[in-house]
Amino acid sequence: MTINELLTPDQPITWLPWAVQYFFLIGLAYGALWLGALDLWHKVPDRRLQMLAAVLMMAAGVVAPIALTADLHQPARAWHFYAQPRFSSIMWYGAYLLPLFSLLSMLLGWLLIRPSLALRGAESDRVAAMARLLCLGGWSGDRWLKPLALLAALSGLSIALYTGLETMVVEARPLWHTPWLPWLLALSALLAAQSALLLLNRLLAGWQQRTEAGLQRQIRPTLALLALSLLGWTLFGGASATEAGALYRLDPSWRLAAHWLLLTLGLLATLLLVGQRLGARWQxxxxxxxxxLALHLVWGLRWLVLIQGQLVPKYGAGAYFYQIAWGPEGVLGILGTFGLLLALLVALSELVRASSVPSTGKASTAKASPTHSAREAI
Known part of the structure; x- marks a missing residue:
């Protein structure tokens, strides 16, 4: 009898938590862009939703590329994407698609918040002076909103495809190599954007019931479709689902993370079912x-796929052990990225706090006046 012994040297993972932050934040950016752009074609637009979407897409759209650059390990090598054409590389195309998306989302966001900037500029403090400067005059940009929104939405679609495909093309990892992955990432990003806008509507001055009710109505079908898609991937995901099943059986850390996500999904579904039946005090x-819970679910899904998915060797047997670092490549990087996002949200909220930008229509109900203090913003 011949005994063949397999040795698998422990290798560090190559995609660090920076990648999770990028996938999460860029999803917030293009998800918010889609929601804000789509509202422009509604018969009765929700100006509050458009303003919140602009704030979120601009803040997340700035932080996401920073996280991606940090994940390159040597950020200065980013210029290689432009100096050396690689037509067979998905990331080479992303090097052009991502700056284009950033430019279009910033222009669209700026046009959407210009009415708020104009009202903020009518005040007499230093921030008002900056708001007046950012308005670039008193001209109306409404005629440019829909054409620019259409271009930006298509650019957001290209980023959703790019971020899914750059992971899916890794054939050495069966867990990633499935057409279900781009769809799951894009759909969960939309759920995260809806949830983040729901929070921003509460946190930024000018809360509106119509905006909150509309976002709550959108979250339910999005979550249901995401749950069905996860079930479809489990049943019809082929080698990807098989790899996930093997990880569930063999890797305790994967099993714990999977259980945690399933628990989060169950709690979220339960809360959505019973939330409307609760009294006004508990709503x-x-x-x-x-x-x-929705934001945690979306972030956790990316962690499970991107970080836990790397614990399986591309070639060999067994599983790697991963312990998150406390420094910039781990916990500090995660906290720093979210801290930068929060700082940008605070800055943008201060620029637009003077106005709730009331929606046109009887369904709109503003609970806060335009003269709320800065303490009532984020």
Missing amino acids: PLALWGTAL
């Missing part, structure tokens, strides 16, 4: 719970 808590 705000239910709303906060819904939004935070």
